[in-house]
Amino acid sequence: MAQPVPSSCETLIIGAGMSGLAAGIRMAMYGHDVLIVDRHSLWGGLNSFYKKAGRPFDVGLHALTNYVDKGVRGRPLSRILRQLRIPYEALQLGQQWGSESAFPDVKLEFSNDFELLRSQVAAEFPNEIDGFDRLSRLLAEYPDLPTAGIPVMARTRLAEYLSDPRLVDLLLLPILYYGSPTPHDIEWQSFVVLWKSLYEEGFARPRGGVRTILALLRDRYRESGGGLCMNSGVAEILRSDGRAIGVRLDDGQEIRCQRILSSAGLVETMALCGPELAAEYAPAKRAGRMTFVECISLLDRPLEELGHRKTITFFNTSERLAYEPPESPFSTTSGVICCPDHYEGQEPQHEPALRLTLRAHPEAWMNMPEAEYAAQKEKAWEAGHAAILPFAPDIRPYTQFVDTFTPRTIARFTGHAYGAVYGSPQKSPEGRTALEHLFLCGTDQGFLGIVGAMLSGIAMANQHALGAAASS
Ligand SMILES: Cc1cc2nc3c(=O)[nH]c(=O)nc-3n(C[C@H](O)[C@H](O)[C@H](O)COP(=O)(O)OP(=O)(O)OC[C@H]3O[C@@H](n4cnc5c(N)ncnc54)[C@H](O)[C@@H]3O)c2cc1C
Structure with a gap:
């Protein structure tokens, strides 16, 4: 039965995605009066699930990054599990078989053993291995979480260590595809976080896919006493003297609170704060534009039978790395091929699957007439x-x-402007906004992916709602 919407709470969280749920668990565990509201009927946000023609689909799960073995302490994934009090075994992780970053004439394989990537660099780019080693030593010393500092782009820093632009492109291809809101490059702090999570730690998948993670989060949240109201969109953030004091929902009901944590995104949250802030943070000025089309194909046989054993292939068909919004509805010059069954101990959720991610135009799909929309999806799959x-x-x-989702699907189900998966290029490491008592968590705080989103939720709950109580 749906929970009645209360008229007040201590902290209100906008969004029941990974970051909102993790923040909510953390607060509820400390007896905080917390309420999560989400416009949709299903939790999970960008990483949700659905059924079509009786077949179960995950929206976005290619891989859970930041793999660690059981018992390893102090890594991002072990910290999340400890802070949310979720046992490691409950995730039922299977490690990847092996992935690659591939251009037509050169590729680098990588796995959850960093030594494989190093040996591939040594074999393909012998003149670069000393620089690569210096770079990896530097990155290993960095903290796991992004820190505030003067923004600098990754290509600029990488040029201090690597001189072959092809090696730089090969190393950047997976990192840009799994986290850059910026064409061709990525901010250095985000690069460091993604390097660690993709190359030093690597990929795994929970048995049962994203449903397994989400069921753990939702159950943990409810057991801890947190309130959850789905089908409850926030139409406006109520303000007084430069402070957030509550929200008005789509149906007009008001909820008063002491603080708000929003996972809706920077421009999306500011759009709820009155015409002046909405204009200052208009999507055309501040939103990211990197978005994707993804075709999920269900097959009559395992891909292994067709000779393919890779877990994830990040591909690029031209000489230099292509990562920018295309001029046409989609581009096939680079992308991601993901085989979600290619993890240890996993079985197909239904039939064997292949997921193909391509870059998409951020606006072209939004108002296409239905017939053209269907035809473009078909074209994206074929091409x-x-x-x-x-x-x-x-x-x-x-x-x-085949099921295909587009920027229009992402915008419809998560509210993200342009369907931008990695949010705005402008991040807020402290989670602060132009309004007091209104904070951001999730992608636009600067943490990316599923693990990043959960880390962000925990960090923002600790910092802005729990304070000293959460230092345990
Ligand atoms: C196709 C695709 C593939 C991906 N693959 C991976 C992967 O393999 N591995 C990985 O680690 N990450 C992956 N990601 C990224 C990952 O899904 C996200 O980084 C993460 O889920 C972001 O979580 P979040 O909580 O910050 O935000 P979101 O998931 O965007 O959650 C925000 C929530 O806020 C709600 N909301 C927004 N506005 C309002 C409003 N006004 N009122 C009420 N509710 C509102 C939305 O409905 C949504 O539920 C993928 C993403 C996509 C789209």
Whole structure:
């Protein structure tokens, strides 16, 4: 039964995605009066799940990054589990079989053992290995979490260690695809976080996919006494003297609170704060524009039978790395091929699957007439699978069912402007906004991906709601 919407709470969290749920658990565990509201009927945000034609789909899960073995302490994933009091075994993780960053004439394989990547660099770029070693030593010393500082772009810093632009492109390809809101490059702090989570730690997948993680988070939140109201969109953040004091929901109901933590995104949150802030943070000025089309194909046989054993292939078909919003609705010149069944101990959720992610135009899909929208999705599937033939087998003859999501789907189900997956290029490491008592968590605080979003929720709950109580 749906929970009645209360008229007040101590902290209100906008969004029941990974960051909102993690923040909520942390607060509820300390007896804080916390309420999460979300506009949608299902929790999970960018990483939710659904059923189509009786088949279960995950929205976004390619990989859980930051893999650690059981018992390893002090790493991002072990810290999250400890802080949320979730046992390691409950995630039922299977490690990746192995992934690659591939251009037509050169590739680098990598796995959850950093030595594989190092040996590939030594073999393909022998003149660069000393610089690569110096770079990896530097990065290993960095803290796991982004810190505030003067923004500098990764390509500028990488040039101090590596002189071959092809090696830089190969190393950047997976990192940009898994976290950059900026075309061609990424801010250095985000690069460091992603380097650690992709290359030093690596990929795993929970048995059962994203449903396993979300069920753990939702149950933990409810057991701890947190309130959750789905189908409850925030239409406006109520303000007084430069402070946030509550929200008005889409149906007009008001909830008063002492503070708000929003995972809706920077421009999306400021759009709720009255015309002046909405204009200052207008999407055209501040929103990210990196967004994607993803085709999920269900096959009549395992990909292994077609000779493909990679877990994730980040591919680029041209000489230099292509990572910018395309001029056309989608581009096939680079992308991600993910085989979600290629993890230890995993079985297909239904039929074997292949997920193909391509860059998409941030506006073209939004107002397309339905017939054209359907035709463009079909075109993306056909052209995309033709383009990846140098990197993966032709799955088209074996495909039983296809579902494709677009920037329009992402915008509709998560409210993110332009369907931008990695938020705004402008991050807020302290989570502060132009209004007192209104804080950000999640992607626009500067933490990326599922693990990043959960870390962000925990950090912002500790910092802005729990204070000294959370230092235990
Ligand atoms: C296609 C795709 C693939 C991905 N693959 C991976 C992957 O393999 N591994 C990985 O680690 N990460 C992946 N990600 C990224 C990951 O999903 C996100 O970084 C993470 O889920 C962000 O969580 P969040 O809580 O910050 O925000 P969100 O998930 O965006 O949650 C925000 C929530 O706020 C709600 N909301 C917004 N506005 C309002 C409002 N006005 N009122 C009420 N509610 C509102 C939304 O409905 C949403 O539920 C992927 C993302 C996509 C789209």
